Amino acid sequence: MLVLTRRSGESLMIGDDVVVTVLDVRGDVVRIGIRAPRSVPVHREEIFRELQAANREAASPSEDALMALRRMLRPGDGSDNQPSGSDTRPNGSDA
Numbered sequence: 001m002l003v004l005t006r007r008s009g010e011s012l013m014i015g016d017d018v019v020v021t022v023l024d025v026r027g028d029v030v031r032i033g034i035r036a037p038r039s040v041p042v043h044r045e046e047i048f049r050e051l052q053a054a055n056r057e058a059a060s061p062s063e064d065a066l067m068a069l070r071r072m073l074r075p076g077d078g079s080d081n082q083p084s085g086s087d088t089r090p091n092g093s094d095a
Contacts, residue, residue, distance in 0.1 A: 004012055011021040017037055024031040034042050043051065061069075 006012060006022045008022050008025050011019050013019055018040060019035040021033045021035070022030060023033050036042055
């Protein structure tokens, strides 16, 4: 980890187009400003961790969804696996 000392009003560069500026220091609270392109996501660490957890949960199938998929894939006579809206008219009649 790189450790730098900056005073209020001083900045540091990250790459070519991200600028982090110390705006204010009061006790143990430091206010910083970040100027970055819109294509660079900037999050507080605790928010970033929450987003990661929510994304992992959204990408994981629920137990109910897994059970429904197992029922659909279960080998059987196929009578309960017939797609809805399928043509069930006798003798190939179109009317």
